Amino acid sequence: MKEVKIESTLFVYESIDELSKEIQSLMNDAIQAREKAYAPYSKFHVGTALLLDNGEIITGSNQENASYPSGLCAERTAIYYAGAKYPKAKVVTMAITAASQNQKTTSPIPPCGACRQAIAEYEVKQETAIEIYFMGETGRVAKSDSLANLLPFVFDKSAL
Template sequence: MEKELKITFESIENYNSLDAIEKKLFDAAQKIREKAYAPYSNFQVGCAILLENGEIISGSNQENAAYPSGLCAERTTIFWAAANFPDVKMKKLFVIGAPKDAVSSVPIPPCGGCRQSILEYEAKQKEGIEIYFASLDGEIYKTKTIRDLLPFSFDSSYL
């Protein structure tokens, strides 16, 4: 028996359709993307997270010659935020990724490992984190929770 799975996301028209905070997150993710350490893949990713206290935390992917010892932008940012603000909820996460010298791109969603890490913090704070993934050109998709991108998720309820 086949069943249909519904995944909910929003397509945001462009950068100018974002509110002031969302524009700050987009800009922070785009700026930190340029600082990514990606000498092997040349694929640079930037991430910015809005915390409930108004702080914006950003990070980029960090590669390593000994694959898979590197870490994605989303996880570097999430882990830093959780270590330094352990009791502050994460409200919004913005990610932008593209090849190093690209002038145009498509929206890149978080990878599977990052989706699982985001899920862990959603479960910890008992609240969804809005996920935005964008192109360099300002094409943006938004979900209200990582569960929209990870519908058959594994969390501590299975342990």
């Protein structure tokens, strides 16, 4: 038997005000997207903004459905739209924010597992890491230099 140790590095900012102006702007785009979420069942609103290498900003919000598996998270809404509209562009940075109507979210809220897998697909496809910033409604903001920090054992095309 061999022990394998996995380490992840995240950077945590006390607030959005500590981010660069460019990332603050991207996070504000994500906040605006969050306000457009359709979440009548979970009451959990998520917004995402992507910066592409062609300078385009793509946003997405979660869209729920009474048939729960038919809804789509904000991260996948944005990244799939980016892939459909700009198939050759690379995702450089992703900003995510989440707010609950049931309680104040002040801790960074990372992407769910399904979204991590979708983001991983784009990192593998574009052969470039995606910077990911995530926060709650207010408070601290976490930054990962790559999805690999959030999903260290990625399932990708090499397994197929």
